[in-house]
Amino acid sequence: MAAPKSTEASQLKFELLSATYQSPTNEPFTHITKLPAPLTTKTTDRTAYLASLRKATAEMQETINKELTSRMEEDKAREAVANGASKAKVMDEAKEEDNYGEEVVEED
Numbered sequence: 001m002a003a004p005k006s007t008e009a010s011q012l013k014f015e016l017l018s019a020t021y022q023s024p025t026n027e028p029f030t031h032i033t034k035l036p037a038p039l040t041t042k043t044t045d046r047t048a049y050l051a052s053l054r055k056a057t058a059e060m061q062e063t064i065n066k067e068l069t070s071r072m073e074e075d076k077a078r079e080a081v082a083n084g085a086s087k088a089k090v091m092d093e094a095k096e097e098d099n100y101g102e103e104v105v106e107e108d
Contacts, residue, residue, distance in 0.1 A: 013037035015049075017056050019064060025078070026071040031063050 018032040033056040038045040 015053075017053065017060060019060060021064070021067065021071075023071065026074060029067050031060050031067075033060060 013036075015035045015037050016032060017035060018030065020028065020030045022028040035049070035052050035056055038049040
């Protein structure tokens with residue numbers, strides 16, 4: 001994850017919050033959010049900037065989690081095909097994930 005970077009467009013200054021993922025087996029992705037920098041050093045401006053940074057960071061984390069989960073599923077599917085595992089096994093893992101932390105009684 002990169003640290004915020006400053007950019008200028010006219011008189012307005014922006015901070016960029018970015019994260020980049022690269023893997024030899026999956027598609028890369030980049031998430032970039034452009035945040036307006038505080039206009040002044042006043043506490044209210046800095047507080048507003050920090051609030052927008054906090055929100056952008058949470059959104060970025062949500063996006064990263066979705067992207068990585070998708071890539072993990074791709075990896076599992078690729079591995080299952082390589083190992084000759086059946087689709088039922090992959091489905092069992094999905095069911096297991098849905099019921100994580102819960103006691104499930106299987107019916108015969």
